[in-house]
Amino acid sequence: MAKRGKKHRKxxxxxxxxxxxxxxxxxxxxxxxxxxxFDESVDLxxxxxxxxxxxxxxxxxxxxxxxxxxxxxxxxxxxxxEKEKEARDAGADYAGSDDLITKIKGGWLEFDKTVAxxxxxxxxxxxxxxxxxxxxxxxxxxxxxxxxxxxxxxEIKAGxxxxxxxxxxxxxxxxxxxxxxxxxxxENIVTFMDSIVRMKPAASKGTYIRSIGLSxxxxxxxxxxxxxxxxxxx
Numbered sequence: 265m266a267k268r269g270k271k272h273r274k275x276x277x278x279x280x281x282x283x284x285x286x287x288x289x290x291x292x293x294x295x296x297x298x299x300x301x302f303d304e305s306v307d308l309x310x311x312x313x314x315x316x317x318x319x320x321x322x323x324x325x326x327x328x329x330x331x332x333x334x335x336x337x338x339x340x341x342x343x344x345x346e347k348e349k350e351a352r353d354a355g356a357d358y359a360g361s362d363d364l365i366t367k368i369k370g371g372w373l374e375f376d377k378t379v380a381x382x383x384x385x386x387x388x389x390x391x392x393x394x395x396x397x398x399x400x401x402x403x404x405x406x407x408x409x410x411x412x413x414x415x416x417x418x419e420i421k422a423g424x425x426x427x428x429x430x431x432x433x434x435x436x437x438x439x440x441x442x443x444x445x446x447x448x449x450x451e452n453i454v455t456f457m458d459s460i461v462r463m464k465p466a467a468s469k470g471t472y473i474r475s476i477g478l479s480x481x482x483x484x485x486x487x488x489x490x491x492x493x494x495x496x497x498x
Contacts, residue, residue: 275299276484284489287453287496290478291446297483298442303334304481306440306449310460311474316429320467323435324428326406327459329452332423334441339420340364342380342388342402347413351379354417365391373398379408379416399426427456433474435460442480458497 275297285293291306298304314321341351341359351359358364358375361384368391378395380388380402388395388402395401402408406426410416416424429435437456440449464472476488 279484279486281484281487284487286492287450287488288446290486290488291449291453294478294480294483294486295442295446295449297486298480300482302481304442304483305334305438306442306444306478306480308437308439308453308456309477309479310435310457311476312429312433312435312460312468313471313474314429314433314465314468316431316433318467321465322429323460323463323465324405325459325463326424326426327456328419329423329425329439330455331440331444331448331452333425333438333452334444335438337377337420338375339417340375340378341413341417342378342384343413344381344384347381347411351413351417354414355421356413356417362387368394373400375400377408377420378402379410379413379420381411381413382409385409423452454496457493461493461497 278297279293294306312323314323316322338357339351339355341348341356342361342364343351343359344361348359348361356379365387373394378388378400382404385402392401404410407416425437427435427437439452439456444452460473471490473490473493476490476493477485478488479485
């Protein structure tokens with residue numbers, strides 16, 4: 265096992281791992297435990313009482329975080345004519361049709377998110393084996409296949425994130441950077457947790473939110489009390 269550095273050991277000493285913190289205290293503690301020179305990401309992990317193997321218990325969606333994630337997102341839009349111009353005007357880093365598809369077939373993947381108009385999906389499907397495994401395929405269920413490209417591109421640039429429950433029943437999302445400060449991170453958490461609560465599947469029985477963990481990129485994991493979600497959202 266790798267030996268922990270002094271700063272990491274000191275950060276762990278600040279955390280009571282037997283305790284479940286309230287969100288306000290947990291966020292403040294996570295920020296205090298950040299010790300690296302770079303601006304660490306703040307991440308949230310929520311374990312849900314669902315069975316992802318069942319279609320009627322799948323939790324998947326998008327949410328626009330009010331303060332963004334702190335990460336610059338490169339958006340590529342598959343579109344033609346006026347829709348290509350609309351995407352560019354909205355802030356898309358790349359926009360086009362066959363030219364971009366050819367470029368991607370050649371191995372180019374210098375982008376983080378994609379959007380497309382419905383009429384482009386036949387052509388985009390030809391590179392599905394390239395985009396799909398990387399989570400880069402436009403998806404109507406996530407709102408990234410639409411004729412309203414301008415709105416979607418602006419939302420992604422502003423901090424729209426995709427989330428999906430994993431096989432283990434956990435949803436992982438970034439909720440900001442250490443430099444955001446506690447208040448802005450809490451605002452993002454409130455928006456995300458509200459979305460998760462609203463998406464509870466009707467088929468999910470028993471306790472829906474089982475456990476919550478919060479951490480920075482290099483910091484220790486901090487347990488958050490699931491019972492505090494109701495307080496957070498009131």
